[in-house]
Amino acid sequence: LVQEISVHERLTVSWWDFAGQEVFYAAHSLFLSVNCVYLVMFKPDAKSFDKDRYRMWLNEIRSRLAGNKERSTPVFVVATHKDCAELPQDHDEVFKDFIELAKKEYPRLLDVSRFFHVSNNQEFNEHDKYSTIGKLRTAIIEAAMMVPGV
Numbered sequence: 001l002v003q004e005i006s007v008h009e010r011l012t013v014s015w016w017d018f019a020g021q022e023v024f025y026a027a028h029s030l031f032l033s034v035n036c037v038y039l040v041m042f043k044p045d046a047k048s049f050d051k052d053r054y055r056m057w058l059n060e061i062r063s064r065l066a067g068n069k070e071r072s073t074p075v076f077v078v079a080t081h082k083d084c085a086e087l088p089q090d091h092d093e094v095f096k097d098f099i100e101l102a103k104k105e106y107p108r109l110l111d112v113s114r115f116f117h118v119s120n121n122q123e124f125n126e127h128d129k130y131s132t133i134g135k136l137r138t139a140i141i142e143a144a145m146m147v148p149g150v
Contacts, residue, residue: 013140013144016031018031028060029060029064032060032061032064033064034064034065034073034148035147035148036073036147037073037074037075037076037140037143037144037147038061038073038074038075038076039075039076039077039078039140040054040057040058040061040075040076040077040078041077041078041079041080042054042077042078042079042080043079043080043081043087044079044080044081044087044088044093044094044095044117045081045087049097051097051101054097054098054101055101055105058075058101058105058106058109058110061073061075061109062106062109065109073147074114074140074143074144074146074147075109075110075111075114076114076115076116076136076139076140076143077095077098077110077114077115077116078115078116078117078118078136079094079095079115079116079117079118080118080119080120081119082117082118082119082132083119083121089117091115091117094117095112095115095117098110098115099112099115114139114143116132116135116136116139117132118132118133118136119132119133120133
């Protein structure tokens with residue numbers, strides 16, 4: 001992703017998709033640091049949601065962020081499949097498990113204002129009056145510009 005920030009600035013982003021395969025867990029720590037923006041993504045489907053798996057990822061992120069860095073390193077929680085009518089659509093319902101984690105276990109790491117529900121369906125996004133994919137993109141860019149060393 002290359003996003004034009006202004007006439008004089010450019011932001012180039014490197015995306016690392018860890019996808020959660022256990023065979024690669026040992027290598028993940030090589031790519032996690034303070035100077036980055038994290039996206040924890042999930043499908044809002046009760047059958048596939050594994051709170052312990054997300055807790056493992058959040059613990060991994062938190063372990064890289066010593067103390068006060070938890071507040072300054074942005075972690076976005078992104079629910080996918082917003083266009084699927086059979087899945088929950090209400091924001092509080094979609095994010096209920098992450099809201100609980102934010103309150104009880106990760107209050108310094110997770111900020112509910114960084115929870116986004118999106119679709120990668122272009123037709124859906126063209127009719128999405130809230131343009132959540134655009135808001136997410138803007139929020140990531142703004143957050144990245146505030147991260148020291150980026």
